[in-house]
Amino acid sequence: MRRYELMLIIRPDVPDDRSQALIDRTTRQIVADGGQIVKVAPWGRRRLAYPIDRFREGSYHIVLFEAPAPAIAELERGLLITEEVLRHLVTKVERPVKTARTDADDDTDLPPADDDDDVPDGEIIDESESEAAPAATD
DSSP states (O other): EEEEEEEEEOOSSHHHHHHHHHHHHHHHHHHHHOOOEEEHHHHHHHHEEEEEEEEEEEEEEEEEEOHHHHHHHHHHHHHHTOTTTEEEEEEEEEOOOOOOOGGGGGGSSOOOOOOOSOOTTTTTOOGGGGGSSSSOOO
């Protein structure tokens, strides 16, 4: 199963109990389609970047979940026909790859921090002498 993030923007005139019922219904649908909920985070009311259906604010909610790909299409179809939802967005979340590291692997590919092969010892390069900033000619 893949990990997804669902952002919902619910109309600001929807009461909190109906808003919570909408979130519960959405999470139950995800679980019924074979997914699992990782986290539900209400972000509260925020100002929209532009008016949507004459609303200047919306109630934001984030749902982080894992589900099979066919469940996403069914979830989006249900959210499109829900009147309380102004906008929604489902995005795939890439999980970081965990690799086993040993002490021998730590910094074998990295050069030492104090290794300056470009500048010989004691020589300081002035920016006026570099190729990036040629001297002005009269």
